[in-house]
Amino acid sequence: MFDIVGHMKYEVVIGLEIHARINTLTKLFCRCDNNTFNQDPNTHVCGICMGFPGMLPVLNREAVQKGIKAGLALGCTIKEFSKFDRKNYFYPDLPKGYQISQYDQPISENGKITITKTDGTVKAIGITRLHLEDDAGKLTHTGDGTLVDFNRSGSPLMEIVSEPDMRTVEEASLYARQIQKIVRYINASDADMEKGQMRFDLNISLRPEGQKEFGIRAEIKNLNSFRSLEKAAEYEINRQTELLDRGEKVIQETRGWDDVKEVTISQRSF
Numbered sequence: 462m463f464d465i466v467g468h469m470k471y472e473v474v475i476g477l478e479i480h481a482r483i484n485t486l487t488k489l490f491c492r493c494d495n496n497t498f499n500q501d502p503n504t505h506v507c508g509i510c511m512g513f514p515g516m517l518p519v520l521n522r523e524a525v526q527k528g529i530k531a532g533l534a535l536g537c538t539i540k541e542f543s544k545f546d547r548k549n550y551f552y553p554d555l556p557k558g559y560q561i562s563q564y565d566q567p568i569s570e571n572g573k574i575t576i577t578k579t580d581g582t583v584k585a586i587g588i589t590r591l592h593l594e595d596d597a598g599k600l601t602h603t604g605d606g607t608l609v610d611f612n613r614s615g616s617p618l619m620e621i622v623s624e625p626d627m628r629t630v631e632e633a634s635l636y637a638r639q640i641q642k643i644v645r646y647i648n649a650s651d652a653d654m655e656k657g658q659m660r661f662d663l664n665i666s667l668r669p670e671g672q673k674e675f676g677i678r679a680e681i682k683n684l685n686s687f688r689s690l691e692k693a694a695e696y697e698i699n700r701q702t703e704l705l706d707r708g709e710k711v712i713q714e715t716r717g718w719d720d721v722k723e724v725t726i727s728q729r730s731f
């Protein structure tokens with residue numbers, strides 16, 4: 462259990478949630494243009510994606526077809542029945558007051574993909590589920606206040622949730638790159654990270670080698686490049702190793718990533 466310098470050895474457990482913008486012509490539940498990159502703020506909005514009372518959302522067939530294609534490409538089972546749910550939360554980028562997502566009946570589940578590591582070994586990474594949901598708007602904080610742009614509000618996303626199957630930063634990075642390759646190949650998402658079309662939430666925990674139960678995990682939200690994914694994972698492995706080495710506990714919490722300082726920051730704990 463201990464290496465020669467006396468540190469306990471830990472196994473790293475990583476799971477990833479990936480949000481990829483589906484490249485449909487229109488948004489998930491309305492006819493607004495889904496191509497809003499570099500457009501003037503709040504020019505691609507309507508009563509549906511703004512959540513006005515009495516509006517009737519109509520599901521975009523193309524988004525469902527692309528979601529199914531992506532599910533199949535990730536080896537998932539496509540569910541004959543799936544449904545949407547309201548995820549209620551209050552935040553200024555969400556005029557509806559809820560996100561339309563899929564909770565207990567996702568469109569697809571139980572898939573897997575393989576990655577090839579630099580040493581040539583091939584490893585399978587399980588996919589828990591792929592579900593559809595709509596995106597929120599975008600807040601820009603300025604010195605004088607906060608600007609809000611709802612162009613992105615209601616855009617179709619697929620959320621791809623992995624099993625906690627990755628054990629190294631390399632595996633997490635290869636997995637994320639492989640997902641990008643697959644969704645691009647089948648033309649379900651352009652997955653251009655510079656345009657915010659793909660982003661990662663990283664779940665990461667450590668456990669003593671040989672222990673079956675998972676350790677307590679931290680979630681690092683909204684990583685928007687492969688580099689920040691890798692750097693955040695490295696930082697968390699070091700941070701959690703130091704905590705455990707000192708006999709302290711990792712707190713289950715959501716953390717953000719500071720791209721400039723290259724540190725994760727506590728946002729809230731449960």
Ligand SMILES: [Zn+2]
Pocket residue numbers: 488491492493505506507508509510511615
């Ligand atoms: Zn709209």
